[in-house]
Amino acid sequence: MKALGTPEVRELSYAEAIREALDIALDRDDRVFLMGEDIGVYGGAFQVTGDLVEKHGPDRVMDTPISELGGAGVAVGAAMTGMKPIFEFQFADFAALAMEQIANQAAKARFMLGGSVSVPVVMRFPAGSGTGAAAQHSQSIEAWLGHVPGLKVVQPSVPEDAKGLVLAALEDSDPVMIFEHKILYKMKGHVPAGYYTTPIGKAAVRRTGANLTIVATSVMVWRAIEAAETLAAEGIDAEVVDLRSIRPMDRETVLESVRKTGRLICVYEGVKTLGVGAEVSAMVAESDAFDFLDAPIVRLGGADSPIPYNPQLEKAVVPQVSDILVAARDLTGGRI
């Protein structure tokens, strides 16, 4: 594929991009190893680890029993004592079983021990709705973990960042939680070859615009971009900010955009109430950017409901492109 003298441009799926990051990490550092349920010969429930076990062997791609508290906790202990484990939850929802080790141990160890230990653990969470998997296999729980000081929480929306954030997480000396949206796994995009990192805590402007800022996370970035294309045809020029990291959150990029556009919609799949959008809105409301607002801030989040099984209901409880369009038209009053 690669022609002489031209930079390599490759398309990988989001899942392949993560696999490539894991592969590079396993090659680069003997301390890195993977743990999770059915990540070996099965290749992971979403085929993210794929055939890594064939290359790196079962001592570095370790199938755990169905023991989330034990598995995640063992990763925490190994991270405290010199290893660099990457723990895969089969579904983000199962983090509920491991919350003790995540929130009480991993997040707090450095602080409680007065800075004398680090917990450089990485955890990966296949999250989100849209697969007909119902209430216990579809949640977007990033805000649960985002509420715990000591953790870092990221949500890549494109394959390039999925790879770069895994590698950045491994360089970080604190616990990093990576939320991967299940319906993004097959999505393809440009992914640079080789080693690189995507900074944690830095948002990305995916589309520039003058009339309206849409701050989005994960799969909602794609819905926001799609909405922005439609809005452009109506004369509404929307800027799309991909938050990428919800803790730490990139305050400056968001405020900068709002100062420019004067309007803000936050769109995220997690439950709207007490969620990521509340934080983004408050961040703006508490800052000088508030003075630049020409209209109230709008949050579009998941309904206050578990995810239903029926496909129409499942769609109805999380923001869709049409919801963003309605909100954007409403906010701009059709006139800019």
Place this chain on the structure above:
Amino acid sequence: MPETNIPYVIRAYRPSALKEALMKMYLIRKFEEGAEESYMRGLIHGTMHLSIGQEASAVGSCMALTDEDKITSTHRGHGHCIAKGADLGRMFAEFFGKETGYCRGRGGSMHIADPSKGNLGANGIVGGGFPIAVGAALSAKKLGTGAVTICFFGDGAGNEGAFHESLNIAAIWKLPVVFVCENNGYGMSTSTERSTAVKRIADRATSYSMPGAIVDGNDFNAVTEAVDASVAWARAREGPSLVEARTYRLRGHSKSDRNRYRTREEITQWMERDPIPRFADLLIAHKVITRKAVRDLEDAAAKTIAEAIEFASASPDPRVEEATKYVYAERVPA
């Protein structure tokens, strides 16, 4: 005992009950096949976990239960549901996400429940049923209902912390609960040898001072005899016990399984130990039923399933405006 040559179930149950049990096993098999086919035809959204090959443990375990007795089930729960008397039309309707389904289309395959028959539900969380079963047994004890709870679980689920905490609580409070392990040799792709330190899950019962037994889970007679004894033990206020039924799932774990962790030979060997013909042969040998009547039962089961699918297909979807109904007893404004 003088009658030891006569199998337990023939001694303990009337022919009508045994024929009904065989019918339920056929219904489970045809239900799963119907579900598989509906999935192929795009009528089912999401995934599902089929229990083909595990019919004897589901039906055998429920033989001594009444509608007052409870069960908690698993992600592989269609068989348990049918064994506990669920309506097949409403089960299919739930699969199809319809308002007439057991969960009004909100739950799907992994959440089918029928509290009116004592079925507290399948569960999307492996091991989610353990403490709930123990809680149901605690209620029965406090309320003095005499009801027993059966907690179905897989070999893989026994490695969740909830298993250990729940068995200990059930034991110290002497609660009327029977833990039935359907050991099919694998939790998804991970064999019990790789996942579990003990060779026999029943050995774990000893750690919690309760009786534990192992049976051939594809032998209806063996399952029923062991679980009936456990149910009687619980009813006699002797406390919890554990039965490990050794079985096999003939299909993949779920719709995404490529069966890379087991051999075709292994699957074929287990096909030869299919629990349904084994039970049918036992009933024929003891003149409970004729071969012709067995065929009629199987045909009747297929017909019931076809009708159930028809009912489900013709049923209405839930109303989108009611998507968030049932989150609370009353709708609470956000």
